[in-house]
Amino acid sequence: MGVIARRGEIRPPSGVRWGGIAMAVTAALLLGSGSAFVIRHYLKEREAAEPLAGVTTVHAQPLPVEVGPGTMPTPVALPTHVLLQVPFTTQAPLNNWAQHQESCEAANLTMLVGYWHQDTSVVIDPHAADATIRQIDSWKPAPDLNDVMLGELARQHFGYSYRLVPNDPQVIAEQLSAGRPLLAEVRTHGLGNPRYPGYSSHYEQTGWSVPHFVLIIGYDSAGVWLNDPGISWGRGYHISYAQLAHAIDDLDQHHPALNEGQVLLLVAPEAQQNLRPGNI
Numbered sequence: 001m002g003v004i005a006r007r008g009e010i011r012p013p014s015g016v017r018w019g020g021i022a023m024a025v026t027a028a029l030l031l032g033s034g035s036a037f038v039i040r041h042y043l044k045e046r047e048a049a050e051p052l053a054g055v056t057t058v059h060a061q062p063l064p065v066e067v068g069p070g071t072m073p074t075p076v077a078l079p080t081h082v083l084l085q086v087p088f089t090t091q092a093p094l095n096n097w098a099q100h101q102e103s104c105e106a107a108n109l110t111m112l113v114g115y116w117h118q119d120t121s122v123v124i125d126p127h128a129a130d131a132t133i134r135q136i137d138s139w140k141p142a143p144d145l146n147d148v149m150l151g152e153l154a155r156q157h158f159g160y161s162y163r164l165v166p167n168d169p170q171v172i173a174e175q176l177s178a179g180r181p182l183l184a185e186v187r188t189h190g191l192g193n194p195r196y197p198g199y200s201s202h203y204e205q206t207g208w209s210v211p212h213f214v215l216i217i218g219y220d221s222a223g224v225w226l227n228d229p230g231i232s233w234g235r236g237y238h239i240s241y242a243q244l245a246h247a248i249d250d251l252d253q254h255h256p257a258l259n260e261g262q263v264l265l266l267v268a269p270e271a272q273q274n275l276r277p278g279n280i
Contacts, residue, residue, distance in 0.1 A: 060179030
């Protein structure tokens with residue numbers, strides 16, 4: 001099994017199947033970066049991925065220019081369930097994990113750019129996604145970004161606005177019902193996804209858990225749906241509100257330089273703002 005530092009994957013032996021999908025075998029890769037090592041599983045995407053069950057039709061609304069952080073206008077009646085069709089990519093869409101160890105920020109922005117440019121793909125074309133991820137990676141000022149740094153990157157290079165909003169179920173419902181996905185900076189194993197390698201519980205697993213960004217694409221009464229580009233089982237992964245809060249706290253406790261508290265990052269165009277062409 002190949003170990004890849006930071007945001008990589010482990011690929012299981014030939015012949016092993018999950019849900020009837022064949023797995024690939026790869027050579028061992030070892031990358032030292034002075035940070036914790038992590039292994040991630042790789043699941044080969046179906047040639048024609050199907051939309052997530054329960055996707056809702058929502059008119060995506062840009063940000064009102066005059067409204068401040070956390071004070072977005074609330075619809076008269078918020079839906080009990082919203083699940084946005086946001087195109088998915090892993091952070092290594094060509095299965096080139098060794099080259100994309102620090103690409104979760106770029107992968108999340110790639111999904112957002114596709115969404116705001118009305119890309120109806122379920123899974124973004126791997127070659128187009130890889131090109132966009134590489135471009136965004138070249139703009140990053142540091143390997144790991146906090147929420148504000150990622151928001152600034154989106155503003156500078158895509159012309160989007162960004163705001164930090166409270167990690168609160170009501171705020172999540174307000175934003176998602178307006179068609180605006182949200183970013184969360186977390187610690188991988190704090191998400192409670194047992195597909196993460198080295199996973200034993202959603203608490204600290206030294207040498208496995210690392211800083212990470214995920215995209216919140218939906219909500220219901222129990223929690224939120226995520227597009228998690230760091231693991232191929234991350235498309236449409238559902239977690240509770242408490243689990244999301246725990247994953248953010250887990251990051252804040254172990255990576256104080258990235259700590260911005262219980263907040264989410266909203267990245268979207270403003271009203272009457274011209275979208276810049278994307279690479280997708």
